[in-house]
Amino acid sequence: MQVKNAYTIFLSMTTNRSPVILVVDDTPANLLLLTQLLSAQSYDVRPVTQGTAALTAIRTIRPDLVLLDIRMPDMDGYEVCQQLKADEETAQIPVIFISALDDVEDKVRAFECGGVDYIAKPFQPLEVLARVRTHLALAQARKALEAANRELQRALAREAELARMDWLTGVYNRSHFYELARHEFAIATRYERPLTMCMLDVDHFKQINDRYGHLVGDQVLRAVAQTVAHQIRTADSIGRFGGEEFILLLPNTNLPSALTLAERLRVTIADLQVHTDRGIVTATISVGVAERQSTDTTIERLIDRADRALYAAKRQGRNCVVGV
Template sequence: MALGRNARRILIIDDDPDALSLMRSLCLDAGVQIDEAMDGATGLERAVAQTPDLIVLDMVLPDAGGIEILRRLRAEPRLAAVPVMVVSARRDQTSKVAAFEAGADDYVLKPYDLREVLARLRSQLSRRETLEKLERANIELRLANERLEELAITDELTGVANARHFRTRLAEEFLRAERYQTSLALIIVDLDGFKAVNDDHGHHTGDRLLSQVAGRLVAEARSTDIVCRVGGDEFAFLLPHTDLDSAEHLAQRLSERIGATPLRLAGGKLAGVGLSCGVAAWPECAEIASADELFIAADQALYRAKRAGKGVVISAPAAGTAQGPVAESSKKRPGLPTSPRQAEAH
């Protein structure tokens, strides 16, 4: 009688030739592949190397007690889920309890009752198969959850982090900067000329352009920088351990490189777009005491940059310098802070 449709491998660790021969015949008749070891050291070595589906372990071995070998088997991470069936002529309760406490899954008495042994082998192999299915299901579930988590924080169009993830990371990085008294800079960039591309070539072409811009922005980022899409044609660079001067240089480089290289549209057409940038940094810029205020400072700087022309980089005022009128961006971004309107209406 076969023990299962799939080929299974059993490791038998037993120095009794008669018991070994009987178990070998039983397994072979049942269509199960077997490996054998006649001492504990060899059995342990083969178990680790092969990771069998079931281990049949005699309580008495020439080089070590079966309980000791069982403990060493259970100490191996690769063998944690492999069932172990202890076989022994010892019928006393103490031996049985000792085997189960050391990690045995079953205890079978010698001499064997063939029908009982076959039933127990089938039960343990079935249990092993069930555990493997559960393990595979858990892995698939974990991977699916990781994928869902990734999708939840990723902008579908561009592949960079979305506004939701930006809000979370901005708050986290601001708290970290405050705690360790390190600089934190933020650049908000807006595409110049994007509306014209959308109007002239359609939204599909505009989406393709946004994806290309996102790729170029990511290429300019350091491994510690966080690039996010925070609005229709707006992106944010969150820069841990970066002061205002360094952030300004990066913003200027972004603006120059994006503006100097036309982007290729469908059909081979080229579109020239630029970047306007607003820059702010904690603790250098004035009146910033929270993550929201850092965002508002960079957003107001971006608004002034857009008013000044194309390809302009403007930073929020540094602490101790005169600050002009506060402007409100014309952009509305769900979930992101907005500055109070104190300038002229748009």
């Protein structure tokens, strides 16, 4: 009774399949011997007798390992390996050359074209099995490391994204918004492009908190922020400026266009119904809009003018838009 090697057991536990090994040899006796030897170890062996057929099989079944003869009538093993390594989709598949050619030059050429090992014929079965196990294990370890690195990169990207976001509303936090705003302000100033800022405030927000509680107030803030975020262009940005105040950055947008957007947002929020445990809650917003002027030497000056426009909107009774 054959006993599975440790690597085969590990791979079957993690992938629910046996390792696939492509054996390429134009000598029927060698092909049969290698197929029987490897199949007895529970490997999934796919035998082929020609180089062109090997390339087709590699691209179709994506084996875990290739045992490759050098001397073949249609295409030698060196060329097969070179084509395999030139293709990004198959370049990582390990190739063990197995050949009657035993000169140093032949071995060096095999490694230079991408082989990971070289077994001389006549081969010893135990040596073949040992080298196959080693290179399958190395390939699996490489795949596991690459997968771990990809997951780490995704985790770092998620962490970086979270560091830029306001935890409550899901829009940019104040510090990251300032980074974006300074960058866009520099571009607009250098190339004389329009740039507009909007400051918006949820009207009478304290009354919402007092009447419904802070959890409902948080829900209203999220609803307002996300509604606005879905109404603006991908080139635009929204950030939470503080409390119930939000700020919009509108690159390549002049004052009339920004006022049109602000009015649309005002109407949309006024029609918004926020479904909460305390019932349906509605809110309105006041909006101040300011376009960059030549006298705005810093982004802070532009934001300050938008803020003053917001307070003008509040003085006019709220639920309105004022531009400067």
